Amino acid sequence: MKSAAVPVLSACAFLIVSFPALAAQGTRSCGAGAIRAAAAKQVAPRLVGCRYDDVAVPLAQYFAIYPSLTKTPGDDASSTILQQTPAAGEPLAAGGQLALQVSVGPARSPQAAETPAAPPSTDTPSTEAPMTETPVIETPVADAQADLPPPVQKAPVKDAAPAVSAEAPTSEPKAAEAPRNTRPKFAWPKLSMPKLDVPKFHLPEITLPKLTFPGYLLRPDLAWAWIGTALVGVLLFFVWRGRRPRSEITYDRVPQVSARFVFGPSRLSASGPLVMESGGHT
Amino acid sequence: MTLTTETSAAGAIWFDDLIDAETRAEIEKEVIEAANRDRVLRDLILTTPILRSAILRAVTAALHFDPLALLADGWCTAKDIRAACREGGKTGAPIVLKLSSHSIERDIHPAIKVTIGFEKSFDLDVGLGLAGTFDGITLTIRDSKLESVGAGTCGLALLVRVAGRPVISRDITTLDLPAEYRFAQPLALR
Numbered sequence: 001m002k003s004a005a006v007p008v009l010s011a012c013a014f015l016i017v018s019f020p021a022l023a024a025q026g027t028r029s030c031g032a033g034a035i036r037a038a039a040a041k042q043v044a045p046r047l048v049g050c051r052y053d054d055v056a057v058p059l060a061q062y063f064a065i066y067p068s069l070t071k072t073p074g075d076d077a078s079s080t081i082l083q084q085t086p087a088a089g090e091p092l093a094a095g096g097q098l099a100l101q102v103s104v105g106p107a108r109s110p111q112a113a114e115t116p117a118a119p120p121s122t123d124t125p126s127t128e129a130p131m132t133e134t135p136v137i138e139t140p141v142a143d144a145q146a147d148l149p150p151p152v153q154k155a156p157v158k159d160a161a162p163a164v165s166a167e168a169p170t171s172e173p174k175a176a177e178a179p180r181n182t183r184p185k186f187a188w189p190k191l192s193m194p195k196l197d198v199p200k201f202h203l204p205e206i207t208l209p210k211l212t213f214p215g216y217l218l219r220p221d222l223a224w225a226w227i228g229t230a231l232v233g234v235l236l237f238f239v240w241r242g243r244r245p246r247s248e249i250t251y252d253r254v255p256q257v258s259a260r261f262v263f264g265p266s267r268l269s270a271s272g273p274l275v276m277e278s279g280g281h282t
Numbered sequence: 283m284t285l286t287t288e289t290s291a292a293g294a295i296w297f298d299d300l301i302d303a304e305t306r307a308e309i310e311k312e313v314i315e316a317a318n319r320d321r322v323l324r325d326l327i328l329t330t331p332i333l334r335s336a337i338l339r340a341v342t343a344a345l346h347f348d349p350l351a352l353l354a355d356g357w358c359t360a361k362d363i364r365a366a367c368r369e370g371g372k373t374g375a376p377i378v379l380k381l382s383s384h385s386i387e388r389d390i391h392p393a394i395k396v397t398i399g400f401e402k403s404f405d406l407d408v409g410l411g412l413a414g415t416f417d418g419i420t421l422t423i424r425d426s427k428l429e430s431v432g433a434g435t436c437g438l439a440l441l442v443r444v445a446g447r448p449v450i451s452r453d454i455t456t457l458d459l460p461a462e463y464r465f466a467q468p469l470a471l472r
Contacts (some may be wrong), residue, residue, distance in 0.1 A: 255326075255333045256397040259340035261347070262405075264389030268356035270382055277380040278366045 032058040038088075039063050044098065046088035052079045052102050056194035059098065067098040071189060078105035104189060295463075297352075297412075298345040300438065300455045306342070308450055309410070312442050313341050313392060316408035323404045326396060337394055344392060349438055350431060350457075351465050353414040356386030357421055358428055358471050367423050367471065376424040387413040389443075411441035411448075419459060427468035432461045 030050035038045035039062035047055050052069070059065060074082060083101040086092055268274070301309075317337055318324045327333045357363055366379055390410040395403045419434030436457040442450035 255330055255336055257333065257336035257340045258395045259337065259344040260393050260395070261344050261410075262391040262393055263352065263355070264391065264409075266353065266356035266359065266386055266388040268360050268384060268386045270384035272382055274360055274362040274381055274384055275366045275379050276382045278369070279378050 030054050032061075035059060036062050038092075039094065042091060042093050044084065044086045044088055044090050044092035047081045047084045047100065048088070050081050051077075052081055052100065053194075055081070057197060060194055060196050062094075063092065063096070063098070064094050065096060065098055066194070067100045070099065070101045071104045072101060073106060074103040075106055076103040078103060294466075295348055295350055295457065297347050297349045298342065300349070301345070301440070305440065305452055305454065306345075308452075309345070309440075309442065310338050310341065312408050312444065312449065313337065313406060316392075316406035316444070317394065317404070319407050320404050322402070323394070323396070326398065330398060333396065333398075337396075340394065341392055348466070349412060349414065350436065350459075350463065351469070352388060352390075352412060353386040354428055354431070354465065354469050355388060357381075357431075358469050363421065363423070364426075364471050367426060374425060376422050376429070379421045379423065381416065381419055381421065383415075383417045385413060385415045387411060387441075407445060409443035409446075411443060413439040413441060415439070422462070423471065424468070426471045428465065428471065429468050430462045430464040432459060432463060434459050 030047070031054075035045045035055060035058040045055075045059075056067075059067060072082065074080075076082060080103045081100050082103050085099040092098060298306075314334065314337070317327065317334075327337075363379060363381075367377055388411070390412060391405065392408065392410070393403055393405045395401065415437040417435050417437075419436070420432050421428060422430045422432065436459055438454040438457065440450070440452050440454050441448050
């Protein structure tokens with residue numbers, strides 16, 4: 001009894017704990033259900049406060065759009081949508097334009113505030129609108145890359161080239177005076193395309209059994225061919241038999257025929273007395 | 283059509299020599315039709331076509347008979363002739379009887395016996411009637427046996443019957459009988 005009660009109780013506890021989350025998944029504004037409902041009404045869903053990673057796929061699925069991103073540092077967690085255009089509830093048709101301002105997280109280095117912001121570089125994950133990126137100064141490169149949202153791709157920027165490349169020669173005296181190891185680096189967030197739920201079509205695999213030579217001839221689809229061949233053979237046989245010379249047919253069975261006449265009674269009729277004269281031989 | 287045929291004393295008279303090709307073809311036609319009316323014989327002919335010509339050859343061979351000997355059965359069974367023989371006859375002495383004009387008719391039914399692995403006889407449903415009209419003939423009888431017929435004329439006619447109905451009636455010939463036409467063997471009076 002104890003061993004049976006443990007899994008039952010565990011299942012009940014799991015359901016109690018996970019039910020509110022499961023129930024809220026379909027109704028919260030960041031979920032796919034809300035985006036689908038908004039797509040049905042052709043209005044923009046409420047995305048502010050949602051993580052871009054959570055809404056990217058439903059947006060592409062139900063609205064068939066890639067939103068144009070504007071990434072800015074902020075106090076919110078990384079990849080949090082700060083602002084959206086059009087606003088929630090405004091008309092947004094499938095394939096329309098949706099601009100999102102996404103947070104890349106708080107600026108961790110105080111030097112980043114002193115460093116003038118480089119002009120935003122453009123990267124075009126979508127043909128509809130260019131994405132404007134805000135450079136972020138990072139001190140530990142690994143941490144900054146870990147906080148960045150995944151759909152960011154590193155790209156060279158002309159204006160920020162002196163600050164990006166530590167090895168590149170520079171003509172400015174400030175940059176030359178700064179030690180190379182402490183020179184801030186710009187790490188551009190990597191862009192990655194949101195994953196789409198593309199339905200996969202599974203074609204049935206046709207596996208033909210390996211048949212040997214006699215087995216190949218005994219395939220069911222060749223049954224009619226065999227029947228037709230047999231009929232043609234029978235037909236040719238009878239044609240051959242019919243064209244044989246008749247004498248050849250009866251050559252081995254020559255009949256013997258004899259005819260005989262069965263004579264009936266004779267009928268003699270005379271108009272008068274039959275014997276006219278009787279006498280001896282002369 | 284009446285043909286007149288001279289017969290010698292030594293020469294024999296055969297029926298197949300007396301009939302012409304047209305009469306022979308009609309006889310063969312009636313025989314084959316009678317054979318086809320027999321279901322078993324018809325199937326045999328269909329499966330063995332050579333049987334047809336074999337039947338015709340057999341019938342033609344069977345037509346080789348003496349018509350006078352065939353018709354003499356009418357004299358042998360006539361009461362008048364038998365009575366005349368009893369009246370004036372010594373034993374061993376020939377008796378000559380002069381007969382008035384009369385006619386004798388006799389039916390012939392052909393039968394076919396076929397042997398193809400087995401033997402089976404078929405009575406064809408056709409009748410040949412041979413009729414002879416005699417005028418001025420004399421009969422020679424010895425010991426109650428008819429030995430010869432002489433002088434006079436004999437008109438022969440052929441009558442073909444199918445199912446009892448005559449379908450062909452043809453005069454074959456008229457024979458001028460010799461003074462003495464001896465039969466191959468004496469015919470006993472009955």
